[in-house]
Amino acid sequence: MSKQIRSLISGTEQLPRHHAKQVRQDGKQYYLDSRGIRLPSVTTILNATKPQADRDALFQWRQRVGQVAANQIAGAASRRGTGTHKQIQRFLEGEAFSGSAAILPYWQSIEPVLQDVQDVRLVEGSVFHYDLGYAGRVDAVASFRGVPCLCEWKTADKPKGSVERLYDYPLQMVAYCGAVNQYYREQGVKLEHALLVVAIPGKPAEVFWFEPVAMQVYWQQWQQRVAAFSQRRSYCSS
Helix, strand or coil: HHHHHHHHHHHCCCCCCCCCCCEEEEEEEECCCCCEEEEHHHHHHHHHHCCHHHHHHHHHHHHHHHHHHHHHHHHHHHHHHHHHHHHHHHCCCCCCCCCCCHHHHHHHHCCCHHHHEEEEEEEEEEEEEEECCCEEEEEEEEEEEEEEEEEEEEEECCCCCCHHHHHCCCHHHHHHHHHHHHHHHHCCCCCCEEEEEEECCCCEEEEEEECHHHHHHHHHHHHHHHHHHHHHHHHHHE
């Protein structure tokens, strides 16, 4: 399969991949472009504008399991996510599996879905949306079963079960999609669909496919979160 993916990459018009510098300030993450323009990351905006109900649920969970255990769980989730992303990137670039034993169950969950991912145009690239003022790192721009889309890879210990339990993932996904469309508009990119896949150890990965109507709904919600972030930042700096 690796050779097939490699041939698909070489036969598809690639989008220029940029690796923007990431910086942290006051607990927030920013991206710096080649001109020195600094924009907040998508995750920074989502965290800063998280609904109070979600903040309360996170606080209660930390109280229930304890701060030490909560930090250990969060750290393990971050490491597995990073490792799985790296393995998916290697696969889409035509390389064989070389992940750790801890990553293998997540890879085995998501690898069958990747068989339907073709025409890979971008993998792990930094993008900027200058009009709305945010930036981020895109997992992939490719086609899923023949439809061009924005791809997002996630990991979880158990199935999400529904879109509602994805929480802010769809907003993150549509934010990246909007940034890709603006950042690469001169290349004629106009994505209207998105694929979000959740790898689960011991189970087939969950596949969430987003059509244009749903994408528009989430895009409006994302714009509201960006506006709320901008208002909060202006208030804090005044």
